Amino acid sequence: MxxxxxxxxxxxxxxxxxxxxxxxxxxxxxxxxxxxxxxxxxxxxxxxxxxxxxxxxxxxxxCTDAGQVQRAERKVQDKQNDVRKAQDEVRDAEARLREAQARNDAKKIQKAQEKVSDKQDKLREKMDDLRSAQADLAALKG
CATH class of the missing domain: 1.20.58 (Methane Monooxygenase Hydroxylase; Chain G, domain 1)
Known part of the structure; x- marks a missing residue:
């Protein structure tokens, strides 16, 4: 067993x-x-x-340590791009929320608020991934 x-x-x-x-x-x-x-x-x-x-x-x-540093730098850049995209998605969702609020449509406001919350959660995840990649890069650089 x-x-x-x-x-x-x-x-x-x-x-x-x-x-x-x-x-x-x-x-x-x-x-x-x-x-x-x-x-x-x-x-x-x-x-x-x-x-x-x-x-x-x-x-x-x-394997070379310089190659590892380059790989980690690329990873940080990729994570930065992911964060930028997530920020754009949050801005778009917030714009839709403002539109729904301007129309005073309770159903659409609720749905838009949920979208904003979801996009903000995804942004936090992407930012955590970025911080982790930055920490890895810092560790490799000594």
Whole structure:
């Protein structure tokens, strides 16, 4: 039972570790992959070991800290664009709300207020993503 549970959990742990690999410095990526290889070996997951060893070889051959910084900078730029788009959507929703208020249409006002609230929530998410990307970039730059 324990082995089944552990075997079911391991892929999620491995995925969560590699999900952040794009914003880690190269030494951290190598270390994380080596740790994942050891874990996969402990559980006899030979396919996972081979895949991780291939990933490790790629990282060792191609990863540069300067490249990681560039990738993180691109990610920050993408997140900034996402924030700008979300801000535009909030402005548009607020304009529709003002129009509904000018017409004094209670049904449309309610619907427009819900839209504004939804767009503001999405904007907050995008801003959180941006702050996270900026923190990753700052960590890479030291």
């Amino acid at each position: 324990k082995k089944t549970l552990i075997a079911a959990v391991i892929p999620f742990v491995l995925l969560s570790t590699t999900a952040f690999a794009g914003t880690q410095d190269c030494a951290t990526r190598v270390s994380a992959l080596k740790s994942e290889i050891q874990t996969a070996q402990q559980f006899g997951n030979t396919q996972k070991v081979r895949a991780l060893q291939g990933a490790l070889a790629e990282v060792q051959a191609h």
